[in-house]
Amino acid sequence: MSSDLVSKSGVATAPTVSAAEIKRRIENARDPQLFASLNGHHLLGIEGMKRPVIESLLERANQFADLPKGEVLTHLKGKTVFNLFFENSTRTRVSFDLAARKIGASVVNVPVSTSSIKKGESLLDTATTLNAMHPDILVIRHQNSGASLLLSRHVDASIVNAGDGRHEHPTQALLDALTIKRRLGDIAGLKIAICGDIANSRVARSNIHLLATLGAEIRLVSPATLLPRGIEDMGIATYHDMMEGIEGVDIVMLLRLQTERMQGTETPSQREFFHLFGLNKEKLAMAAPNALIMHPGPMNRGVEIDSALADDHERSLITMQVDMGVAVRMACLEAVAAQLDQNNKEGSSA
Amino acid sequence: MTTVFFDQIHVCDPSSGFDDIASVVVKDGVIADMGAPQKIGPAPKDATVIKAEGAVLAPGLVDMRVQSRNPGYAHQESPTSLAKAAGAGGITAMVCLPNTNPVLDNPDSLAVLMAGNRLHASDRDDQTATPKIYAYGAATTGLEDQAMAELGLLAEAGAVGFTNATKPIADSLIMRRIMDYAAMLDKPIIQHAEDVSLARDGEMNESENSTRLGLKGIPAEAEEIMVARDLALARLTGCRYHVAHISTARAIDLIRQAKNDGLSVTCDTAPPYFALNDIAVMAYDTRFRLSPPLRSEEDRQAVLAGIADGTIDCIASDHAPQDRDSKLLPFGVAATGASGLETLLPLVMGLYHQGVISLMRVFELTSSVPATLLDLEGGTLTIGAAADLVVIAPDRGWQIRGDAFHSLSHATPFEGQPVQGKVLSTWVNGQMIYKDGA
Numbered sequence: 001m002s003s004d005l006v007s008k009s010g011v012a013t014a015p016t017v018s019a020a021e022i023k024r025r026i027e028n029a030r031d032p033q034l035f036a037s038l039n040g041h042h043l044l045g046i047e048g049m050k051r052p053v054i055e056s057l058l059e060r061a062n063q064f065a066d067l068p069k070g071e072v073l074t075h076l077k078g079k080t081v082f083n084l085f086f087e088n089s090t091r092t093r094v095s096f097d098l099a100a101r102k103i104g105a106s107v108v109n110v111p112v113s114t115s116s117i118k119k120g121e122s123l124l125d126t127a128t129t130l131n132a133m134h135p136d137i138l139v140i141r142h143q144n145s146g147a148s149l150l151l152s153r154h155v156d157a158s159i160v161n162a163g164d165g166r167h168e169h170p171t172q173a174l175l176d177a178l179t180i181k182r183r184l185g186d187i188a189g190l191k192i193a194i195c196g197d198i199a200n201s202r203v204a205r206s207n208i209h210l211l212a213t214l215g216a217e218i219r220l221v222s223p224a225t226l227l228p229r230g231i232e233d234m235g236i237a238t239y240h241d242m243m244e245g246i247e248g249v250d251i252v253m254l255l256r257l258q259t260e261r262m263q264g265t266e267t268p269s270q271r272e273f274f275h276l277f278g279l280n281k282e283k284l285a286m287a288a289p290n291a292l293i294m295h296p297g298p299m300n301r302g303v304e305i306d307s308a309l310a311d312d313h314e315r316s317l318i319t320m321q322v323d324m325g326v327a328v329r330m331a332c333l334e335a336v337a338a339q340l341d342q343n344n345k346e347g348s349s350a
Numbered sequence: 351m352t353t354v355f356f357d358q359i360h361v362c363d364p365s366s367g368f369d370d371i372a373s374v375v376v377k378d379g380v381i382a383d384m385g386a387p388q389k390i391g392p393a394p395k396d397a398t399v400i401k402a403e404g405a406v407l408a409p410g411l412v413d414m415r416v417q418s419r420n421p422g423y424a425h426q427e428s429p430t431s432l433a434k435a436a437g438a439g440g441i442t443a444m445v446c447l448p449n450t451n452p453v454l455d456n457p458d459s460l461a462v463l464m465a466g467n468r469l470h471a472s473d474r475d476d477q478t479a480t481p482k483i484y485a486y487g488a489a490t491t492g493l494e495d496q497a498m499a500e501l502g503l504l505a506e507a508g509a510v511g512f513t514n515a516t517k518p519i520a521d522s523l524i525m526r527r528i529m530d531y532a533a534m535l536d537k538p539i540i541q542h543a544e545d546v547s548l549a550r551d552g553e554m555n556e557s558e559n560s561t562r563l564g565l566k567g568i569p570a571e572a573e574e575i576m577v578a579r580d581l582a583l584a585r586l587t588g589c590r591y592h593v594a595h596i597s598t599a600r601a602i603d604l605i606r607q608a609k610n611d612g613l614s615v616t617c618d619t620a621p622p623y624f625a626l627n628d629i630a631v632m633a634y635d636t637r638f639r640l641s642p643p644l645r646s647e648e649d650r651q652a653v654l655a656g657i658a659d660g661t662i663d664c665i666a667s668d669h670a671p672q673d674r675d676s677k678l679l680p681f682g683v684a685a686t687g688a689s690g691l692e693t694l695l696p697l698v699m700g701l702y703h704q705g706v707i708s709l710m711r712v713f714e715l716t717s718s719v720p721a722t723l724l725d726l727e728g729g730t731l732t733i734g735a736a737a738d739l740v741v742i743a744p745d746r747g748w749q750i751r752g753d754a755f756h757s758l759s760h761a762t763p764f765e766g767q768p769v770q771g772k773v774l775s776t777w778v779n780g781q782m783i784y785k786d787g788a
Contacts, residue, residue, distance in 0.1 A: 047562065124678055144680030145553075145564035146634030165682070166564030202564060229567055230558030263551065 019068035026063050026073065041339040042152045042159040043332050045168035046209040054174070054213060057331050061178050065327035067102070073330075076105035076337055079136040083109045084126070085162065086142045091297060091322060092162050092172075096139045099329035105337075108135070123147060124154055131155040136337060140164075145202075158336035160329075166200050166261065172296050173206035175328040177214065179321050180251065183292065188215030191249040191288070195221040195242065196277060196304055199228045199266070200258035203296045207253065208236060221245030223277060225266040242277055247286045253294045254279055254304045270303045280306040284315070292317050353377045354780060355393035357401045359741070362408040364710055364718035365730035374407060376737040379779035384731060402741055405774055408713045409729050410442025410481075410738040411695060414618060414720040415540075415594055415666035417516075417687070418444075418483070421462055422451025427671040427758050433480040435691040435757035437784030439667070440773040442738035443482040443721070443728045444691075448493065449515035455488035455499040457507035464508060479781040482738070484726060486513045486540055489528050495520050498528055505535045510724045511592070513540035516641060516670075516686075518576055520546045525580065529589035538590035538616075538723070543576040543601065544568075544642060553682040555628040555643040563631065565682060568643050570598040577601040581608045584615060592723070593617035595668050597642045599652030606661045616723055617661070620668035620690065621697035622763050624653045630763065636677045636684035637763045644763075657715065658706055664720045667694040671759030689759040693750055695742065697764065699771030702744075709744065737780035746772040 046054070067073070081100040085093050093109065100107045110130065123142065130138065131154075138157045140148050145165030152159040163169040180187055192211055198204045198220055211218055212235075220227065220238045232238055239245030246252050257273065267273045284291065293309065293316045301307040310316055356374040361384065363369075373390040375383040375397070383390055393399045413436070419427035427435075436444055446463060448454030454463055463485050487504030489512040491497045501512055512532055518541060519525045525539075532539050549572040554560050556567025577593055581604060584591040596602055596617045608615045628644045638644055656662040670687025677684050698716055701707045707715070721729025728738045750767045752760035776784040 123680065142680065144682045146682075147680045149634055150680055164564070165680075166566075168564070205562070205564060228561040229556050229569070230561050233558045234562075 019071060022066055022068060023071050023073070026067060027075075040152070041336055041343050042148075043170055043336055044148050044152060044159065044161045046170045046173050046206045046213070047168065049209070049213070051213050054177070054210060057174060057328070057335060058178050058181060060334065061174065061324070061328040061331035062182065064330040065178065065182070065324060067327075072102055072104065074104040075334055076100070076103045079105040079337055080134070081105045081107050081137045081139060081333065082130055082135040082157070083107065084112060084130065084138055084140045086112050086123070086140070086147075087163070089141055089162070091325070092141065095322070095325040096160075096162060096329050099326045100333055102326065103330045103333055105137070105333065123151070127151050127155050131157060136340060137333060158340045160332055160336060163202050165202065166205070167202050168206045169202040170206050171325070171329055171332055172203050173210040174332070175321060175324045176207055176253070176294060176296070177210055178324045178328055179294065179317050182324070183317060183320070184250065187211065190216045190251060191219070192216050192251045192253060193219045193221050193246045193249045193287075194253045194255065195245070195279070196255035197226045197257050197266075198222045198231065198255070199226045200261040201255045204255055208234065212236075219245050219249065221277065223267060223273070242283055243286045246283065246291075249287045249291055251292050251294060252279060252284065252287055256296065256298065257300055257303055270300070274303050278302070278304055278306065279309060281309065284309065291315070294318065294321060297322065353382075353394050353397040354737075354777075355397035355399045356407055356741075357393060357399050358387045359400075359402060359405055359407045361731065362406050362709055362713055363731040364714040365409070366732060367710070368731070369710055374731070376739075376777075376780045379737055379781070381731055381733050381735050381737050384733060400741070400775070402743075402774060404743065404745070406709065406742050406744050407731075408740055408742070409717045409721075409731055410740045410776060410778065411440050411716045412720040412726060412728050413441045413444040413667045413669070413691065413694065413716075414664060414724060415620070416444040416446050416669045416691070417449060417671065418446035418463065419671055420450060425758070426673050431756060431758045432691075433783070435689070435755060436481040437776045438756050438773060439691040439693070440695045440740035440742065440776050441481055441667070441691060442740065442776060442778050443484065443726055445484045445486060445510060445724060445726070447513065447515040448486055448488040453488050453492050454485055454504070454509075455491050455493070457500065457503045460485055460487060460504055460507045460509055479778045479783050481778055481783065482727065484508070484510050484724070486511045486515075488512070489514050489519050489539065490524065493517060495524060498524065498531065501528070501531050501535060501537070505537055509537070510726065511538040511540050513594070514542065516542055518542050518544050518546060522579065522583070526583050526587065529583050529587035529591070533587050533589040536590075538592050540592045540594050541576070541580055542641075543573050543580065543593050543596070545572040545575045548572040548575065552643070554631050554639075555645050557628055557646055559628050559631060563634065565631070570600065570645060570649060573598045573642060574600040574604065577604050581613065581615065584608070584613055588614070590614045591616075595620045595623065595642060595666070596656070596662065597623040597645050597653065598649045602652050602656040602661055606656070609661065616663040618664045618666045618720070619653050619657070619662050620666055621694060622668075622688070624650060624657060624701065625697055626650070626763055631681070634681040636679065636681055637688060637761050637765060639677075639681055639684045639686050640688060640763065641686035654701075654706060657701065663715075663723065665694070665698050665715045666720070667691050669757075671757055672761055673759070677761050688762050689752065689755055689757045690762075691757060692755050693762060693764055693769070695740075695773060696748070696750070696769035696771045699742075699744065700769060703770050737777055739777040741774045743772045743774055745770055748772055
């Protein structure tokens, strides 16, 4: 199902055809078989995901990214997506909401007041209740690692992990990869430094698995207190000196300091963190010429990144990341829905 | 009382080293005679005769680490379910932790536990005897690590040692005082050895696996540090010190060294720590959420070596029954612990079948040594001793299934595991409290 929207290098060419024609091509490209190798009918994490599956999702997302503004697809017509966010989130929840609507699904944003949730106690009860309303897809974000896997064992719907504790945030890694692909082409061979709070970051974990699978050279730059034990055993180079760590890299990927998940002893002050690990012009000069900057947001300006640098559209991919998020989530929703349909078909014919 | 005659059975008595075919006469609840079949002769006239081909008769297990949940948490384990589970596990005596409600920090509470478990047990429909129940007293009031509990009064009420149960005695000054005092009373201190600040918010063993899973790590050093501090205080005070469920290589090394130095130091471990490692956690299965956490393969090997060379003195069930809801949670917030009474013997028998230890050593580790350590009745088949016995089929295979447990808690990290070694019957004071298949 190679699409002429994507060049060999993976970079999208500017659409020269009509909006209606693009939409028609996306419709025709629909292929439920494509995602047959997705792990079950859930999207729980990147670890263990096969390279062809990742590439299929990215290719499909790349098509969705070119969907003209205002166009709405009907692929998931009749499907219901529940957004279940146990942690506060604006951009991810809105992005999933928009993605679901643009691909034709109905969306229910389940209000979860964190104050009524005592440390995840009612997670399974909530899920069981929602399951009785027969959603097709449950998008879940939860403060505990492994929560989405737990849920996937107790509900019929497809689970899409929108972030579980410090574990994984698969759609963020996919949207980061799509952003890189559309800007630079092939990911294989790129040097990418992931910087900051690795220990508490699910974004870092998903990105490490995904970028490594696609053949990038990954470096981690972090204070010793925010580098989790044994990560070197995963075959990744680690640095405590940021200048050294980002020397010659094509992309500097910054992470948010997860102060809410910290225990108070990881870094002496935000000022010191910025001095040692915050990205500014001087440090960026060590990277490859025209190296690009990424950040999953929300940013702490003056902590992880110099404010002016964050707004430098020549170098910063930060707003493009947000843009790609919707397309990636459309592809993920389509994939898990197709897999769920196929499972149900096999189930009923067996 | 009736007479029971065990006819020509393989007798294994770690207290005397007797390991041969023998006949055993039990009369009035005690072992009346034991020896070679030709010496003992035929069964007395009125005796109940027990004949079991290929079976082994040994002293009943003495389990030195059990959370009874009574009084206070009967939905997790009732006195009846506790007694039945112990019987099915071949356990004839158990020592309960003081983390009940009320906490066993005063002699009245201790009396409630000892009496309560016996009282309810006598209400059981079959009217049989029950395993012997002992208890540790709380080392600190309310287990809060702020003030020494009434150790003297607790000792008089029957406390066999002192502990903060599932939490360590963390404050060094309080520990020093408690050790001084316990040495005066000649009672051991049982420690859950974990540096609380280093282990704060920890969810599993700190390793590459915790990093992959995004779970907060508890480094092995948390155990090592606490054991090192406690050994220094044991040296200072002369207190008998016992590390519960030891799980790390370096802590075991420290104990080995302390024993060489002549300190009065002992330790136990539990089956998860010699049979499993932290890779088991990889699917966030809360049956593997234990405290201390499952450790690395190197640590597991060190536990095996410690069992083999005698650094580890005994093996306890570490029975920590949890209700279903406490385990149906994300890994990090699920309750720690597992149901252990009914799997202790077959799992330790696994070490015998793997050639790690002898059959005699199985019963040293689980019966005679803990009985001696805490000065309890049991752990011996000498003539005149209480007839607390277990009869097992050492080679019989079966599969561990939590839903077949007598315990109210069905959560076991050994779910589905095939094991070898089955309890055929369990006897307390010469009365059968459990019979396989009955």
